[in-house]
Amino acid sequence: MKHAQCTTEEMVAKVDAFYRREAQLLQSGDFKTWLTLLSEDVRYKIYHSVFVSRDDSDDQDSPRSYYYDEDIASLRLRIKKFGSTMAWTESPKSRRRYFWQTLAIDSLDDGALCVQSNILVFQTRGDQQGNRFVGERKDHLLETDEGLKLLQRDVDLDKTLVTDRFLNTLF
């Protein structure tokens, strides 16, 4: 349940600092440290909608095609795999650029913040054609002794067809 939109300058600055730090970690490929921004109870879902008729797409139960549906343990395993010297998709490394635009910050009953953003991520790797991911992100961020942590992430990507071999980008 949401309260009124949260606009305290301090909280807006904290949210912005959280995302700036996260972008730096994801761009530099420091996924192990990125994991420390996530709550141990995190639920992390990346998906896109299936393109259906306009009437059907207004339906809450409109079908989804998932790319990730993770908790902290599964993310740890994926990141462990990425770190292997035999992770062939990670050499050559991808270069990624993360852009976002915060649209709304609301306080939730449980004390978390619900932050809605547009996201835009560019991925380039070797001489592959590259990927451009655009979508909508809805996060629940929780204030802890160690600062804000990600409790829940839902990213709905606009692209319906992933091109260029595979999707090895985290959002």
Next chain:
Amino acid sequence: MERFNMSNSAALVDLEAGLMSREIYVDQAIYEEELEKIFGKCWLFLGLESQVKGPTDFFLTFMGDDSVIVNRGADGRIRAFLNSCRHRGMRLCRVEQGKSDNFQCPYHGWVYNSDGSVASAPFYDTEDDMSDWGLTEVAQLDVCGGLIFATWDPDAPPLRDYLGGMAYYLDFAEARVGDGGLEVMGAPQRWTIDVNWKYPAENFSGDGPHVPATHASAIEAGWRKPDSYKTKHRDAKRPRQHRIFFEGNAHTFGGGEDPAQSGGELLGPYAHFIDDLRDGLKADEENDKWLLTPLGVGTVFPNLSFVDGARFKTLRVWHPRGPNKIEVYSWCVVDHDASDEVKEDGKRQCLMAFGATGMFEIDDAEMWSETSRGLSGFRSRRDRPLNYSLGLQENLSPVSAADYFGDEDLPGLVSSGGGISDDALHRFYSEWMKYMSI
């Protein structure tokens, strides 16, 4: 490039020596022959029966590179049509799935009933006979094991004959829990890989040797147990493995004591569910039929592959998009009668390992993409043939599946190659040659 035909086929494929021309993976003319002779003649997988549960349900898919509408008509019958208005060719259905008792073309307003016949065509007299203007329907369509297949070839043998012994195992997999059959978790994932369709199809047919190299990082991370591929000779301590194939077709799958994707970290309810199914089979039957659940990894010729494993079940089609490109459709499939907890776990495990983000699939896609690039240059495509000779010198004397598993109803043969030979790939190309040489 001269058109591929019987007279030059010997130069392209030499199964006796285990040599394959590089051209067959990159040549445009061969690809176009395949569209006619393979994708125009074989039975192709469309989707699961559960995707069209009720009358007027429909979804889009491809047969080769043709967009196809699959629906369950108002009369309850499943059909498949070329997704192209008969009037001026516009793609009739522009959404991936839905429910509709008719299909309307917005260009000139033609409307088709769910059985493909013309319901109305503006400006045409009601006396005009529109019976010849219905949607182009596939020549044959049928269901086996909860899977919908269709073919454009009216002279193709019936589906169950085409599948041969594979039909038994598809039925067996569908009925492993109860009568509820199979269902899809979420919509299929779709993504493209720049590779010839035959590479993934042959890979899933039985390219065991790629696992320890390609998937080293996923194994190292702890997702699955390392296979004992230390030596190419049979190792008595290695868990039992089998590959099943059939005379007269190239459909095949392989499994064993350690089901695909078994062992390792993050096992969940689905893995326990598979263990329970196996225990049940062990208790009920005094034979080794329990080794057949789950089925394992395989390909139904030409381009349907699957991983039916310890953690999840995925079906995938490698749709051709030119000699150097595919569009993959990947379904996560669960047993309808399994618990919600098992289904949810199956979905999440499937996403971890396969699909556009799957830890196994991304390394496969990297290999295949770079293989395609490695074969594409002027000199590389004409270079010495590729090596498909692993295990050819061994005596791969097959035994009947009936004897191997101890049940006389079981069709097919079991190869004693133990997963470390190219024999399954040979059967794939032998079948390919059969279709292409006609």
